[in-house]
Amino acid sequence: MIELLYLLAAVAFIVGLKRLGGPRTARSGNRIAAAGMLLALVVALVDADILNWGSVAAGLAVGTILGVWGAVRVQMTAMPQMVAVFNGLGGIASALVSAVAVVESGLIDTPIETTITIIISTLIGAVTFTGSFVAFAKLQGLVTGSPLVFPGQQFVNATLSVIAIGSGIWLLAGGDESAYWFLGAVALVIGVMAVIPIGGADMPVVISLLNSFSGLAAASAGFVVGNNALIIGGALVGAAGLILTVLMTKAMNRSLGNVLFAGFGGTDAIAGTGDTATKPVKRATAEDVAIALGYADSVMVVPGYGLAVAQAQHAVRKLASALEERGIDVHYAIHPVAGRMPGHMNVLLAEADVPYEQLLDLDQADPQFPQTDVVLVLGANDVVNPSARDDPGSPIYGMPILNVDRAGTVIVVKRSLSPGFAGIDNPLFYEDNTLMFFADAKDALEGALSALSQV
Amino acid sequence: MSILIVGITVFVLAAFVGLEVISKVPPTLHTPLMSGANAISGITIIAAVTAAGLGSTTMAEVLGFLAVVAATINVVGGFLVTDRMLQMFRRPGERSGQK
Numbered sequence: 001m002i003e004l005l006y007l008l009a010a011v012a013f014i015v016g017l018k019r020l021g022g023p024r025t026a027r028s029g030n031r032i033a034a035a036g037m038l039l040a041l042v043v044a045l046v047d048a049d050i051l052n053w054g055s056v057a058a059g060l061a062v063g064t065i066l067g068v069w070g071a072v073r074v075q076m077t078a079m080p081q082m083v084a085v086f087n088g089l090g091g092i093a094s095a096l097v098s099a100v101a102v103v104e105s106g107l108i109d110t111p112i113e114t115t116i117t118i119i120i121s122t123l124i125g126a127v128t129f130t131g132s133f134v135a136f137a138k139l140q141g142l143v144t145g146s147p148l149v150f151p152g153q154q155f156v157n158a159t160l161s162v163i164a165i166g167s168g169i170w171l172l173a174g175g176d177e178s179a180y181w182f183l184g185a186v187a188l189v190i191g192v193m194a195v196i197p198i199g200g201a202d203m204p205v206v207i208s209l210l211n212s213f214s215g216l217a218a219a220s221a222g223f224v225v226g227n228n229a230l231i232i233g234g235a236l237v238g239a240a241g242l243i244l245t246v247l248m249t250k251a252m253n254r255s256l257g258n259v260l261f262a263g264f265g266g267t268d269a270i271a272g273t274g275d276t277a278t279k280p281v282k283r284a285t286a287e288d289v290a291i292a293l294g295y296a297d298s299v300m301v302v303p304g305y306g307l308a309v310a311q312a313q314h315a316v317r318k319l320a321s322a323l324e325e326r327g328i329d330v331h332y333a334i335h336p337v338a339g340r341m342p343g344h345m346n347v348l349l350a351e352a353d354v355p356y357e358q359l360l361d362l363d364q365a366d367p368q369f370p371q372t373d374v375v376l377v378l379g380a381n382d383v384v385n386p387s388a389r390d391d392p393g394s395p396i397y398g399m400p401i402l403n404v405d406r407a408g409t410v411i412v413v414k415r416s417l418s419p420g421f422a423g424i425d426n427p428l429f430y431e432d433n434t435l436m437f438f439a440d441a442k443d444a445l446e447g448a449l450s451a452l453s454q455v
Numbered sequence: 456m457s458i459l460i461v462g463i464t465v466f467v468l469a470a471f472v473g474l475e476v477i478s479k480v481p482p483t484l485h486t487p488l489m490s491g492a493n494a495i496s497g498i499t500i501i502a503a504v505t506a507a508g509l510g511s512t513t514m515a516e517v518l519g520f521l522a523v524v525a526a527t528i529n530v531v532g533g534f535l536v537t538d539r540m541l542q543m544f545r546r547p548g549e550r551s552g553q554k
Contacts, residue, residue: 010469014473014476017477017495020484020487021477022484023481026484030487030538030541031538033494037500037530040498040501041500041504045508048509050504050508051509052510052516053508055507055508056520058520059521063523063527066528066532067532068531068532070532071532071539076540079490082536086529086536090493093499093522093529096503096525097499097506097519100515101506103510103514103515207489211496214529217499218496218497221499222462222502223459223466227502228462229498230498231466232465233496234496235466235467235469235470237492237496238473239469239470240489240492241489243474244489334482336482342485343484343488347487347540350544351543
């Protein structure tokens with residue numbers, strides 16, 4: 001009976017995920033999955049003959065308060081950080097479940113397959129935990145978003161991996177609890193070391209991968225405690241995270257290994273910046289921007305991370321509404337890796353009430369640029385960099401981009417001419433049909449909106 | 456069949472179900488999908504309450520308690536924040552009076 005109820009919960013997860021795939025059904029899908037979770041929790045509480053009700057109740061209460069607080073309070077622009085934290089907590093919860101199994105059994109008379117699953121869930125869970133919190137610190141700006149690389153880094157990481165494998169073998173060979181704690185500590189360090197060399201613009205890949213890991217950690221904890229609901233739920237999340245990871249790496253035309261280990265955007269990647277500092281750009285004012293937009297027939301907005309930083313999603317919506325009132329056709333072109341997590345821009349624009357039919361993905365938007373009068377690039381850089389198309393020597397060569405330079409006029413709103421995260425100069429800025437508007441995205445949009453009324 | 460083999464079978468089949476079910480999600484829903492999936496990974500909560508509830512030593516109970524806290528934040532926060540996001544993904548026509 002208990003097993004069947006867990007199966008019902010697992011079915012709710014599958015149905016929920018399926019429904020999360022369509023805009024109309026997504027909200028109910030999320031609720032179905034949540035109901036499945038509640039069912040599984042109640043079954044576990046009833047089934048387990050719990051002795052320490054105090055600890056369980058206190059843990060549930062504290063977790064609920066903190067979870068609600070975080071979910072209600074977080075701003076949509078900070079969603080990548082929030083998901084990173086949740087991934088990390090899921091990971092550490094799974095590792096702790098294994099730790100309890102170790103403490104309770106003392107690893108005496110533990111079957112070897114149980115020890116193996118304990119090792120795996122502790123490794124994955126601990127790496128997910130510290131890796132996610134480093135990602136959080138980077139996204140939150142607590143530490144620099146640029147890759148942290150140092151000489152001998154690969155060697156240090158390889159050594160750490162060998163030590164982790166070694167301590168796993170130590171455990172299997174009959175090591176006691178101290179071997180286990182050593183393994184856990186090494187795994188925590190590996191999580192930190194794995195994420196510090198990864199730059200901010202690669203975060204969509206990292207978060208997707210950590211998402212997948214949090215699922216695998218849950219599945220491996222399921223092996224430790226022998227519960228199929230954990231195995232199914234964890235496998236589903238592992239698969240979901242994997243799909244997103246592959247989508248993100250494809251959108252960057254890079255391999256997962258390259259994202260994780262290349263220290264992309266580090267000091268050795270600043271190819272082709274030297275000679276461009278003196279090239280002229282056409283500077284625009286808010287009035288110039290208003291005139292260009294006001295007399296266009298079609299406008300395509302290309303948002304990037306700068307939009308999130310400036311919290312400009314409402315400002316862009318207001319400007320778009322004003323343009324639409326003039327009969328101008330406005331759409332948004334969203335690159336898969338714009339922002340810091342998959343779908344980051346879509347969430348921000350949805351918050352500002354932009355109908356999702358106006359949001360075009362790469363394949364839909366790109367063919368439209370030659371027929372578009374004005375493209376408004378808001379805080380995006382690498383995803384509109386023509387050198388990805390034209391310059392085989394560029395570090396991002398081959399990455400699918402939005403070919404905004406094929407539009408009539410391109411207005412780039414950017415705080416300064418500094419190259420983007422990847423440290424790669426952008427020839428788009430020096431094109432004849434490009435106007436540069438140096439400002440914070442929100443200020444720029446509000447300025448253009450007030451100037452538009454004079455046009 | 457040993458429990459381990461059964462577990463591996465379940466895992467592999469569930470992973471394929473996941474790949475099939477999720478493979479065609481439009482980019483607009485990538486973030487909610489991720490945070491919703493993330494909340495599902497909080498299923499560890501059921502192992503955590505068992506671990507905390509049955510821990511026979513203080514150490515086990517403390518570790519179990521921490522596991523329950525972490526998993527609960529993951530579950531409650533994950534589903535709530537996903538709902539908050541999805542609430543915004545409506546067509547103008549579907550919007551009921553207030554924003």
